[in-house]
C-alpha cells in the first residue's frame with residue numbers, strides 16, 4: 001500500500017472530520033454494513049442557496065469506513081443537492097487511493113450509500129445504478 005494514502009486513511013479513520021450530529025438537519029440518514037459492523041449516520045445542513053453548509057457524521061466502524069466518510073464529508077462542503085447525488089463509487093476510490101478487496105469495498109462505500117439515500121430521500125440505495 002502506498003505510504004501517503006495509508007497515512008491519510010489512518011489519519012482520517014482515527015480523526016474523523018465533521019464528526020457529530022447536526023440539529024436541525026436537512027438530510028438525516030443512517031445505515032450500516034453488517035458484513036463488517038460499520039454504522040454511519042449522516043446529517044447535513046444546507047444554506048439558502050441549497051448548498052451544503054455543514055456536515056455531521058456519527059457512528060463507528062473500521063478505519064476504511066470512517067476514513068471514507070471523513071474524506072467524503074470534506075468533499076461535500078459547498079456542493080448542491082444535485083452535485084451530492086452525482087458523487088460516484090469512483091470518487092470514493094480516488095479519495096482513498098488504494099486497491100480494496102470486495103469486503104473492504106463495502107466498508108468504503110457505506111458513506112456513499114448513506115449520502116445517496118439521504119440526498120435522494122430514499123430508504124434504500126443499492127449502488128447498482130452507479131458504474
Ligand code: ZN
Nearest residue numbers: 036038062107
Ligand atoms: Zn468496515
